Structures are given as structure tokens and as C-alpha cells.
Amino acid sequence: MPEPDLEAAESAARAFLDALGVDLDRPGLDRTPLRMAKAYAELFRPRPFTMTTFPNDENYDEMVVARDIPFTSVCEHHLLPFSGHATVGYLPGERILGLSKLARVVELFARRPQVQERMTQQVARWLDEHLSPKGVGVVLTAEHTCMTIRGVQAQGTTTTTSALLGRVRQDARTRAEFLAIAGR
Ligand SMILES: Nc1nc2c(ncn2[C@@H]2O[C@H](COP(=O)(O)OP(=O)(O)OP(=O)(O)O)[C@@H](O)[C@H]2O)c(=O)[nH]1
Numbered sequence: 001m002p003e004p005d006l007e008a009a010e011s012a013a014r015a016f017l018d019a020l021g022v023d024l025d026r027p028g029l030d031r032t033p034l035r036m037a038k039a040y041a042e043l044f045r046p047r048p049f050t051m052t053t054f055p056n057d058e059n060y061d062e063m064v065v066a067r068d069i070p071f072t073s074v075c076e077h078h079l080l081p082f083s084g085h086a087t088v089g090y091l092p093g094e095r096i097l098g099l100s101k102l103a104r105v106v107e108l109f110a111r112r113p114q115v116q117e118r119m120t121q122q123v124a125r126w127l128d129e130h131l132s133p134k135g136v137g138v139v140l141t142a143e144h145t146c147m148t149i150r151g152v153q154a155q156g157t158t159t160t161t162s163a164l165l166g167r168v169r170q171d172a173r174t175r176a177e178f179l180a181i182a183g184r
């Protein structure tokens, strides 16, 4: 991923706010275009991480589930934040994953202009490709500020999406177990 050009982003933010009639000469706002550039750069940049796996020596064959991983993403239509919680689980095959990596993968796909459905599938597919587990389950629940603070202003609405792969999708018992843990 290329380094963000903060100088160009700052002058674009300045022009954008100016076009909207925001008085940038007012004390307190003089550094706002740069802050805005940095804030979006942060929202579009996941922290790098290493993918750490361990052999599944104990042949652990039940689901591993991390619940309520908080995340903030940005809707690709309005560039307004949507945030909520992810529950991510997998049924191990030959390897198990360092637990923190489940939260890191959520961040990897949150920090970009997104739609919630795609993000849900990307997290599930990434785990499937990098870990070759017997199954994967991902449930996201989020509040989209583009539909709560503007537009339809449906305050308090949350949206839930899910992606189930392998045995978590096909095997009724595993699927029910995962969805029960995910609170659905
Ligand atoms: N499916 C999906 N839609 C999203 C997501 N985030 C935002 N949206 C929707 O994207 C749509 C964009 O619709 P448009 O009609 O082009 O935009 P708009 O005129 O600002 O629409 P309103 O929000 O209804 O005022 C809206 O319905 C948003 O609620 C998401 O993660 N998934």
C-alpha cells in the first residue's frame, strides 16, 4: 500500500471544506484540513501484522470463536463511519491461529472504504485461504452513521451480516453452535 500524500490530502480537504462554506480562518480550524487528512489516512490504513499459526498438536476439533471484536470501518458511499462488533470463529484443521490475529484480520478489512457485506465475506475468505480450517464463521453487527445521523436518520438501527464456510455452513450442529455463540 503506497504512503498517503498528506500534503495533497490536506489541500484537497481545505478546498472541500471551503467549498462547503466552512470558515477555516476561525481560530481552532486552521489545522483542521491536516487533521482531517490524517484521520482519513488512519481509517484507510490497517496496522501491519504477521500471521502466526501453530500446529494443532492436541487435535483440537471444536470451534475457536472470538466474540465482540470491536471495529470501525467507513462506508464507501458517503465515507461516514460504520462501527460495531465482529464475532469470528473457525473449526481448526492442521493448524491453529494466534488468537489476536482474528481481531487483526477484522481490522485489515475494516480500514478501507467498505460495504459491510463485502467485509464479512473478506474476513471469512482470508481465514479460509490462510489457515485452511475445516470451517469459518463470521458475524458482523454495526451501526452505519450514514443511515443514523443523516439521510433516513434511523437512529439506533443496527445491521447484521454473516458469512459461513465449510462445515460451519454445511454441518447443522456446527452451524447452530456457532450462531448460538454469535448470539443469533
Ligand atoms: N448494502 C449496503 N449498503 C450500504 C452500506 N453502507 C451504506 N449503505 C447504503 O448505500 C446506499 C447508497 O444509496 P444512494 O441512494 O446512492 O445514496 P443516498 O442518496 O445518500 O441515500 P440515502 O442514504 O437513502 O439518503 C444507502 O442506502 C446506504 O444506506 C453497506 O455496508 N451495505
Ligand SMILES: [Zn+2]
Residues within 6 Å of the ligand: 075, 076, 077, 078, 079, 080, 144, 146, 147
Ligand atoms: Zn453510507
